[in-house]
Amino acid sequence: MDLSRPASSDLSLGLHSHGPSHAHARVHAVAAPLRLFDDSEGAKPERLEGGEADVEREDEGDQHFSLLGHSLCVKRPRRLVNGGGGGGGDTSSCSSSSAALRPAKRAAGEGSGPDLETRRAAVRAWGNQPLAEADPDVHALMERELDRQVRGIELIASENFVCRAVLDALGSHLTNKYSEGLPGARYYGGNQHIDAIERLCHERALTAFGLDPACWGVNVQPYSCTSANLAVYTGLLQPKDRIMGLEPPSGGHVSHGYYTPSGKKVSGASIFFESLSYKVNPQTGYIDYDKVEERAMDFHPKILICGGSSYPREWDFARMRLIADKCGAVLMCDMAHISGLVAAKECRSPFDYCDVVTSTTHKNLRGPRGGIVFFRKGKKLRKRGGSFSQGDESEYDFEDKINFGVFPSMQGGPHNNHIAALAITLKQVATPDYKAYIQQVKRNAQALASALIRRKCRLVTGGTDNHLVLWDLRTLGLTGKIFEKVCEACHISINKTPIYGDNGSISPGGVRIGTPAMTTRGCLEDDFETIAEFLIRATQIASNVLKEHGKQQKEFLRGLQNNKDVIELRNQVEAFASQFAMPGFDV
Template sequence: MKVKEIIENELKYQQQQLKLIPSENYVSKGVLNAVGSVMINKYAEGQAFKRYYQGNKNMDMLEELCKNLALQTFNLDPDKWAVNVQAVTGSVANLSVYNAILNPQDKILAMSLFHGGHLSHGWKLPNGKKISFSSKVFNSSFYMVSPKDYRFDYDQIEKQAQEEKPALIISGGTAYPRQIDFKRLSEIAKSVGAKYLADIAHEAGLVANGQYDSPFEYADFVTMTTRKTLRGPIGALVFCRKEYEDAIDSSIFPGLQGGPMMNSIAGIATALEEAQTKDFETYIKQVRKNADTLAASLVKRGFNVITGGTDSHLILIDITNKQPNGYVAAEILEAVDIILNKNTIPFDPGSPWRPSGIRLGTPSVTTRGMKEAEMEVIAELIEKTLKEFTADGDIKKFQLKKEINKNRHIFEIKKEVNDLTQKFPIYND
């Protein structure tokens, strides 16, 4: 098969599926064009107007524009905040903060991965096995949600911070559906002499439009990915208080990377222009409304939605009253073209490969124009699919696929899913 054919197949597949993965989205044609533009042809090592290579006048203009757009999008005073737009991913963005302000073996206190956190925040397994690069270099420990309500208990985090005296406290994650108290965390950080990094990789688009509280008043550093609710290409932004500007810039280049992906920066700038429009504001408000409606509809159908709902675009579900685990549930749903993640839940007795939960979100379906009525339909389709078929929790993937393929009703439901998605094209032309 040729590359062109694979890309065409992927477009068809994206069109027919109902994508509920909360960390994904569909970029605009403008962003697609920017990422596929001639900006890809240039080496631009260094910072705008301070490059190692000749011939960068347009790259300088672009990077400067992208930074200004980033500061404007989050209403930041350029005398107080700086931003670097070169980090190629969210994980590198986080590493750049550690590299700028920490020494090897310094202590990090971050959200546990099993309680919604992220690998790049120093994650290591409960048995001490160091999984991430950040856990090998730094001394990380983790705070958890309360077993009572699956929300953070800030008094408990404060106690932990006082005991451990970290140099850096991090918040942010991939599966915490509720508002994080940025003010309280910054106070805890100050009280123990730590810096505070708010990673809003997931919520960036919501924060830009006041649909999720902003950390900027409180944090020393704010990192985010650009591909999720911000609806940009793969990439990341690293915001810092002005006094850290040089440290962050040199931490990314030459500290961690070489030449920046100027085509991605063109895509990020385009997405930031879009994020400042009325259309985007309407979009992101709908993302929230859709998430509330979808969560409520799933609760009504007996799904065990962690914390009973969401304050953002993402919903975490303990699926064990419907299927043996999140792996089986996600595989069955994939068979009807409903694409979401298996996910661990707090205090999960399962493993990351066979976790107890699934995670879903509304950024992509909202980009396609779906509203509250479609969220009800989606909840019904999920319920119907998971009632139709089940399997042993330990079943091997190829065996599970084989069993699913024998079920005629699954293919009838798939047709319903495809009929729905066909009414909401990703790209109109």
């Protein structure tokens, strides 16, 4: 087999089997030499052994080496090569010396490229540009969003404002590092400082929630609480195993499993696992725990889930524990909406009763956007009726399974900038100042609820125990979608939400209103009295526009444009909101 390169080199490669040598045809042409080795001048013959190839070098003669089980031979020409026809008939000599395999020496400075300082300057020119110069388009949009946040009233219950330290960590050099795996067991090198940050975050997470490291473990890598929930299911269950949680129209979350009335599977929790939801009492809006127990005993879920995204009352974790034990389920709590209250000990704690607890790291925790999973470890405190756990029944076996469910099962490398920002947040959560903040969040929610009730508004369950109120707009002839659009036009941010019994998938009948974000900016009870008045005026605008333009969205939105009532309310909202400080920015 001849591997010579035609018309390009004065060397030829011969591929030999391990048997006897055979003659090989060679084609030669005068051209730039093929350089396989970068020998220094005057190098002595040597033999290099290593890896997949043994290379033997000699000053003269053929060179032989083995590659992937085949012997290769570099043939050196030992005769003159006559030029081809068509020109002059010149002859040229092909040297048989090893100089043909060596790069030609360059004069000092010739062809060496830019000097080091020039290269450093080029890197700085690209890498150190401020955003306004590097991308004016994105910068302008970001400035507009900041202006919206500063001059608007933020009432979405799942949103909040983070401090400068968290912003600094999120926008830091930690985003450069890949760190797949866990501290001390990474798939990449150079992670010693990343390991220290993640371990510190673990310690602070357990401290913030008052947990004993001997009894609880934590994973801080999930990208969101939905990711955390799916990682728990993936780690602890087999495909098509059963889960049970509160349905979204009753205030639950789609990551707890849900099918629409038409049977559509809304999230991965329902696509990969079988789910049966429980509901609130349609008359009271409270969870009916007797009905939960009845359903659980019929369905026998492997995981029973408590916690929701728009439930304004306390959870009876003790009762859920009894139900889980009775049906043989692992008890999991998604405390995303109440995690700040739990840390501040301003509501019942799921850690007293649950096996696994998940959460977001933003919302009323006031941290970066992400997820977190806590899991019991060590000796079990109770025996369950079923046989979910495998192996030693006296020990919890969640840690390795859930960690594996996070990575590599559900996601790739962790976001180290987020983990550092979370560590900063959790340090703040463990302080008396944070507890005072959560207490004010609750007082503000009570003030808002009372102000709306005095104005004849219907709140689901008649009030709140936590940071949010659920407002049923159907008594005003409005939908959540319409009211959300009016508020948005007036620079008030809320979000539509289904109310149990309505056609929530098409036209949600209510809105969810939360107090954490504006409390972070410094609002107190009297300020939420003012906010309640703004909201009532927004309902009046919505009703008037509906009368004039009808329910068709296109016509309704046209009715909001240049509407003098909208403009007046917007100006008052902006004047009100602009009084308050914005964390992280000097505005």
